[in-house]
Amino acid sequence: MLRIHQLFFLNILGLFTAALLVASVISFYTLKTMIIEDGKERLIQSIELLEPQIVASNDLDSLAHSIAQKAHLRLTVVAENGVVIAESDTDKKTMENHSNRVEIMESMRKPYGITIRYSKTLKTDFVYVAKKISTPHGILYFRLSMSLKGVMDHFYTLWIKLFIAFTVLVAIALVIAYKISKKARHDILQITHYLDQISAKNYKAILKPEYFREFLQISIMLKNLVKKLQNRDKQKRKHTAKLRLINKQQNDILSAISHEFKNPIAAIMGYAETLHDDLNIDPKIREKFLDKILANTHRVTLMLDRLALSVKLENNDLSIKPTLFDISEVCHESISILQIKYPSRSIKYMGLSKTVYADRTMIELIITNLIDNALKYSEEEVSVTLSDHSFSVTDKGIGIAHSELDKVTSKFYRVHKNRWDNSMGLGLSIVSYILKLHDSTLTIESTLGVGSTFGFSLDSLIQKNKLTKK
Numbered sequence: 085m086l087r088i089h090q091l092f093f094l095n096i097l098g099l100f101t102a103a104l105l106v107a108s109v110i111s112f113y114t115l116k117t118m119i120i121e122d123g124k125e126r127l128i129q130s131i132e133l134l135e136p137q138i139v140a141s142n143d144l145d146s147l148a149h150s151i152a153q154k155a156h157l158r159l160t161v162v163a164e165n166g167v168v169i170a171e172s173d174t175d176k177k178t179m180e181n182h183s184n185r186v187e188i189m190e191s192m193r194k195p196y197g198i199t200i201r202y203s204k205t206l207k208t209d210f211v212y213v214a215k216k217i218s219t220p221h222g223i224l225y226f227r228l229s230m231s232l233k234g235v236m237d238h239f240y241t242l243w244i245k246l247f248i249a250f251t252v253l254v255a256i257a258l259v260i261a262y263k264i265s266k267k268a269r270h271d272i273l274q275i276t277h278y279l280d281q282i283s284a285k286n287y288k289a290i291l292k293p294e295y296f297r298e299f300l301q302i303s304i305m306l307k308n309l310v311k312k313l314q315n316r317d318k319q320k321r322k323h324t325a326k327l328r329l330i331n332k333q334q335n336d337i338l339s340a341i342s343h344e345f346k347n348p349i350a351a352i353m354g355y356a357e358t359l360h361d362d363l364n365i366d367p368k369i370r371e372k373f374l375d376k377i378l379a380n381t382h383r384v385t386l387m388l389d390r391l392a393l394s395v396k397l398e399n400n401d402l403s404i405k406p407t408l409f410d411i412s413e414v415c416h417e418s419i420s421i422l423q424i425k426y427p428s429r430s431i432k433y434m435g436l437s438k439t440v441y442a443d444r445t446m447i448e449l450i451i452t453n454l455i456d457n458a459l460k461y462s463e464e465e466v467s468v469t470l471s472d473h474s475f476s477v478t479d480k481g482i483g484i485a486h487s488e489l490d491k492v493t494s495k496f497y498r499v500h501k502n503r504w505d506n507s508m509g510l511g512l513s514i515v516s517y518i519l520k521l522h523d524s525t526l527t528i529e530s531t532l533g534v535g536s537t538f539g540f541s542l543d544s545l546i547q548k549n550k551l552t553k554k
Contacts, residue, residue, distance in 0.1 A: 096257040104250045111242050116232070120211055123230045124198055127213035130155060130228055131196075138226050139219045144170035158210065162188060162225040169224075187214040188225050200232075208233050275302070347421050347452055348380040354424035355380075380421065383448075404443040404521050406548070411447060412437045415470055418452045426459050435470025440545035446518045451475070453515050454538045462535065469539075473546075476527075476539030484530040492528065 134151060138161065141147045148159040152172035161170035166183025168176040182188050190197030197214040214227040355373040359365065365373075412435055419431050440447070454477040458466045462481030469476045484492060492512055516526045523544035530536035 096261060097254060100250055100254055100257070104246060107246055108243055111246075115242070119232065120200065123211045123232075124213060127157070127211065127228045127230060128196060130157060131213060131215050131226060134159075134228075135215070135217055135226065138217060138224070145176075148172040158229040158231070160227040160229070162214075162227060164223040164225075182225075182227075185212075185214075187212040187227060190214070191216045191225060203229075345384065347418075347425060347456065348383045350425040351380045351421040352377050352384075376420075379417075383445075404446060404518075406442050407444055408439060408441055409444045410437050411440050411442075411475070411542070411545075412470055414444065414448045414451055415468060415475075418448060418455055419468065422452065422455055422459060425456075429459055430465040431455065431459070431468060432465055433468045433470075435468070438470060438472070438542065438546075440542060441548040442522050442545045443518075446522075450515045450518055450540070453512070457512070458536070458538070473543055474539055474541050476537055478535065478537045480535040483532040483534055483536055484528070485532055486530075489528050489530065 137147060137151075138144070144161050148161065148170040149172050151157065151159050157172075159170070159172040160168060160182070162182045162185075163169050166181040166188070168179045168182055170176065171179060186199040186201070187197035190199070191214040195215065197212075199212050201210060201212060202208070203210050209232040210229040211232065212227060212229045214225050217224055217226050355377045359370060359373055415433060415435060419433055423429075423431060455466065455468060458477045458479035458481070462479035464480040467478040469478070512526070519526050519540050524540045524542070527539050527541075528536065
């Protein structure tokens, strides 16, 4: 743990360092902007002065070198077809066609073409100003440029001065911080000794800070405050724990209600809306839809009987009511309900009739949860497979990272970066727990960006079915 003078020094050092960096950046860009703007004006004025010489010259190469030596500027003359016909600083034969240069193209429609660009030929940044002029030899583009290398030279000079000032200020700050720290440590030691006396029940101990009046005020309040805070903290902890427990139970129940009732209610609404919108619907279809509504209403009734599912899950006292049933029928029912909820999605089912001995409502809850999750977190077809020994749901969604696979079945766990909603937070926890009650386990295979497969083994359910028949 750092001492006070060290903290003071580090904070001041950080402040001055930030100030130096900000000043460096501001000064660099300010100097660069000033030099660039001045350079543009200078180049434009130079072009105006030199234009008559360009028009009258018969030896542009000699003129270019002469101007470069006197004005310390780079001069380039470009023909109308983009060929460089005169260059002051390099061999014009090695230069590319300049018809696509920004400043050249801009000068075709404006009085001047201006740009800033890195020169591959001379390996430095240049300010380029070009002008279109008419000469006896035809249309030419007269371009002057100025190197920005001087910007860094000016910046380094200024930065050295700033660094020297910074070093002096840091040294002064260090001395001041050490002196303040020394006084503060003295008073802190007094308070520490005072607290030791209080902890030893010596309530008559006296504290006399020498430098900071704030420490004296703190010491006066400590004795009365300690006793009050102890009692209040005990009461607060008990009250807070009680409120958290109540809120958690309420949130869990609301989450379970929202999650479990979503599918049957969606099915009832779908069938009811169809019957309402089509008064002339075929009687057989009407009867079939009414049967579906009654079936889902019955399903809601069963869910209401087990509304305390999440609470029992938390208390580990959830029990099952096993019966014999065809799990393939449960698959068809769940797919049918979810197909109404996701009318535009494709759910492919592959499986044969398979009789198991388990809690039908809970198995239906598992299957619905797994298919629903697959539909939510993928855009393509979802495959549901019922084999001789297992049930699985495969999607081509976003997938789950390998590091998250062991966590997704935790109670109310959410994978934030993949934006799993409440169904993954509560659903897989319930699925995993129910399968455990049936002596089975949830299996998850997933690859990020490829998809996931959720499933469980039927061996224990089939074995119990055989034992029941015997």
